Amino acid sequence: MDQKVFVALNSDFLSFSIPTVMPAWVIDKYGSNDVLRFTKNASFPIIDFPNEVIVKVFAAGLNPLDVSMRGGYGAATLSMKRDPVNIKRSGSEFPLILGRDVSGVIMECGLDVKYFRERDEVWAAIPPWKQGSLAEFVVLSANEVSHKPKSLNHTQAAAIPYVATTAWSALVNTGGLSKDNCANKRILILGGSGGVGTFAIQMLKAWGAHVTVTCSQNAEQFVKGLGADHVVDYTSGPVEEPLSALEKFDLILDNVGGDTERWALNLLKPWSGAKYVTLVTPFLQNTDMLGIADGMMQSAATMATKALKHLIKGVHYRWGFYAPSGPALDEIREMVDAGQIQAVVDETFNFSQVPQAFEKVEKGHARGKTVVQIS
Numbered sequence: 001m002d003q004k005v006f007v008a009l010n011s012d013f014l015s016f017s018i019p020t021v022m023p024a025w026v027i028d029k030y031g032s033n034d035v036l037r038f039t040k041n042a043s044f045p046i047i048d049f050p051n052e053v054i055v056k057v058f059a060a061g062l063n064p065l066d067v068s069m070r071g072g073y074g075a076a077t078l079s080m081k082r083d084p085v086n087i088k089r090s091g092s093e094f095p096l097i098l099g100r101d102v103s104g105v106i107m108e109c110g111l112d113v114k115y116f117r118e119r120d121e122v123w124a125a126i127p128p129w130k131q132g133s134l135a136e137f138v139v140l141s142a143n144e145v146s147h148k149p150k151s152l153n154h155t156q157a158a159a160i161p162y163v164a165t166t167a168w169s170a171l172v173n174t175g176g177l178s179k180d181n182c183a184n185k186r187i188l189i190l191g192g193s194g195g196v197g198t199f200a201i202q203m204l205k206a207w208g209a210h211v212t213v214t215c216s217q218n219a220e221q222f223v224k225g226l227g228a229d230h231v232v233d234y235t236s237g238p239v240e241e242p243l244s245a246l247e248k249f250d251l252i253l254d255n256v257g258g259d260t261e262r263w264a265l266n267l268l269k270p271w272s273g274a275k276y277v278t279l280v281t282p283f284l285q286n287t288d289m290l291g292i293a294d295g296m297m298q299s300a301a302t303m304a305t306k307a308l309k310h311l312i313k314g315v316h317y318r319w320g321f322y323a324p325s326g327p328a329l330d331e332i333r334e335m336v337d338a339g340q341i342q343a344v345v346d347e348t349f350n351f352s353q354v355p356q357a358f359e360k361v362e363k364g365h366a367r368g369k370t371v372v373q374i375s
């Protein structure tokens with residue numbers, strides 16, 4: 001459905017059409033894959049703030065978070081972010097559009113947007129409290145958006161932003177790494193073959209680090225091809241044994257979680273500022289189970305207890321989180337266009353195959369990213 005708009009300009013009247021609805025995959029309740037519903041009548045995004053842009057989506061990347069959010073994971077915290085003063089009813093997030101990565105073209109800019117123009121090719125990682133990219137259009141703040149690398153097509157570009165901004169936040173903001181201090185640092189990536197791991201290996205190698213990776217035996221050549229210096233197969237027995245035989249590490253990025261915390265911090269160089277940063281945290285689960293206030297207090301208590309327990313042994317324990325950042329994507333674009341980082345696309349799907357794309361992500365064993373071509 002289109003709405004005709006008439007604009008007076010030099011006493012002539014121009015008429016153009018602003019769509020009010022668009023095609024999208026939505027969910028109307030949380031559940032398994034059968035809650036995904038295709039509609040041609042999703043609400044067209046609107047610019048609410050002058051620093052926002054509307055992006056026409058060409059490709060959307062999926063992440064494990066999309067599968068978790070489909071099932072209701074993080075609903076308490078994400079609802080609070082969408083509606084901080086709790087004016088709306090519970091369930092007002094529906095129909096909810098998933099999809100965290102976007103590569104596309106700017107269609108409209110808010111009045112304060114200076115850095116972008118209509119028709120600019122852009123990429124972004126969409127915060128999980130906003131409507132996602134499994135739709136023809138999405139609205140974002142301009143500071144979450146960046147110009148797309150020229151060397152990548154949209155499908156390739158949609159494989160990078162969410163895992164890249166997560167790895168950047170964990171390694172740079174939390175881990176204190178940068179292109180100037182990585183040379184000869186020993187980094188261990190637990191879980192190197194998925195989205196975050198494949199990006200992190202390449203970024204750290206470009207910065208001169210020595211990178212050890214754990215992954216399945218059948219991913220060994222794959223991660224070596226991305227630059228990993230040393231690979232340990234976790235499927236052939238407990239990895240802590242072969243890892244303990246190696247020189248100790250300056251930083252560990254944990255993409256696996258579970259019982260890794262029990263042994264991984266012993267692999268760090270003590271009393272040297274070495275850090276363990278895990279992406280697998282109980283933060284959203286706590287707020288889902290206990291409510292916002294109690295869940296946050298529980299998380300703060302857990303985090304502080306663990307940090308203290310390891311600090312007295314001379315190593316730092318940290319939680320890492322995705323953080324939206326156009327400026328980080330600007331720096332990553334330069335690395336991509338310089339040939340230092342490639343997009344690792346595991347499988348692509350058409351817009352009509354979104355449920356199959358979710359099934360693929362849900363099965364695990366990712367070798368890079370799953371991308372949906374929207375148009």
Ligand code: NDP
Pocket residue numbers: 063064065163166190191192193194195196197214215216234255256278279280281320321322364365366367368
């Ligand atoms: P993916 O699903 O893309 O990759 C996970 C990879 O880990 C797969 O390649 C899998 O392959 C491998 N793997 C599974 N078990 C092990 C193991 N025991 N040891 C080594 N490798 C293993 O996930 P992402 O890379 O996108 O994300 C990684 C984790 O980080 C997820 O848990 C995700 O939820 C979390 N995350 C957290 C964020 C935050 O803000 N805190 C943001 C983004 C991600 P195979 O099974 O074949 O071995």
